[in-house]
Amino acid sequence: GGWGYAEHNGPDKWFRNFPIANGPRQSPINIVSAEAAYDHALQPLALKYDPSNSLDILNNGHSFQVTFADDADSSTLTGGPVSGTYRLKQFHFHWGSSDDKGSEHTVDSKMFPAELHLVHWNTAYPSFSEAASKPDGLAVVGIFLEGTQTSFADFDPSVLLPDSLDYWTYDGSLTTPPLLQSVTWIVCKQPISISSVQMEEFRNLLFSAEGEPERYMVDNYRSPQPLKGRKILRSLK
Ligand SMILES: C[C@@H](NC(=O)c1ccc(Cl)c(S(N)(=O)=O)c1)c1ccccc1O
Numbered sequence: 001g002g003w004g005y006a007e008h009n010g011p012d013k014w015f016r017n018f019p020i021a022n023g024p025r026q027s028p029i030n031i032v033s034a035e036a037a038y039d040h041a042l043q044p045l046a047l048k049y050d051p052s053n054s055l056d057i058l059n060n061g062h063s064f065q066v067t068f069a070d071d072a073d074s075s076t077l078t079g080g081p082v083s084g085t086y087r088l089k090q091f092h093f094h095w096g097s098s099d100d101k102g103s104e105h106t107v108d109s110k111m112f113p114a115e116l117h118l119v120h121w122n123t124a125y126p127s128f129s130e131a132a133s134k135p136d137g138l139a140v141v142g143i144f145l146e147g148t149q150t151s152f153a154d155f156d157p158s159v160l161l162p163d164s165l166d167y168w169t170y171d172g173s174l175t176t177p178p179l180l181q182s183v184t185w186i187v188c189k190q191p192i193s194i195s196s197v198q199m200e201e202f203r204n205l206l207f208s209a210e211g212e213p214e215r216y217m218v219d220n221y222r223s224p225q226p227l228k229g230r231k232i233l234r235s236l237k
């Protein structure tokens with residue numbers, strides 16, 4: 001069958017159907033904070049989200065994602081390391097079976113219990129799927145989640161953003177098949193809080209479909225990939 005996160009079809013096997021898995025700009029990576037070069041040319045991140053654009057939430061068997069209407073420039077990413085306007089297409093999460101793992105990017109080899117990905121596509125191209133095959137086609141904002149007691153307001157992506165949008169940025173790829181090397185990664189330094197109750201909600205989700213033996217949707221993360229000479233830049237504070 002298809003790819004997944006189990007022993008027989010997980011990240012170590014993806015190269016069989018997606019040889020780009022061993023390519024020069026794969027994601028995620030480990031961010032060594034001392035090696036990230038400060039770049040004064042980097043602009044502040046400008047994220048503008050309109051909650052009325054959210055369409056539906058779906059379990060795609062790999063994660064659950066909230067999809068957005070992307071037929072207008074109403075939920076966009078501008079500034080930061082990108083030029084032009086990128087439209088929000090969807091957001092989703094990666095998480096672990098316990099709080100000691102689950103994020104895809106790591107910071108000085110530290111893993112977080114989960115990572116939020118806000119996926120945007122470059123409006124220089126006609127659609128998300130067109131953009132997904134271009135080197136500057138996508139921009140994903142990655143935000144770490146860490147455990148604490150908190151309440152979840154009604155769903156507007158901007159409530160998910162940390163106060164500081166200080167970030168690291170590097171050229172990478174989708175972290176799921178087809179692993180296309182078309183992503184400008186923007187990883188926020190400041191995590192957001194999620195309660196352990198909410199983490200448990202994630203872990204109650206299922207990889208399996210109706211009528212199949214229950215397999216809990218956990219550990220749906222790819223581990224850090226070789227940097228292969230790439231530079232990681234960091235924004236001004
Ligand atoms: C799991 C899910 N992946 C995405 O949708 C996805 C799309 C773009 C990006 Cl940039 C990322 S990521 N993780 O790099 O931010 C993930 C998926 C993959 C294949 C088929 C269906 C499906 O739903």
Ligand SMILES: [Zn+2]
Nearest residue numbers: 092094117175
């Ligand atoms: Zn993701």
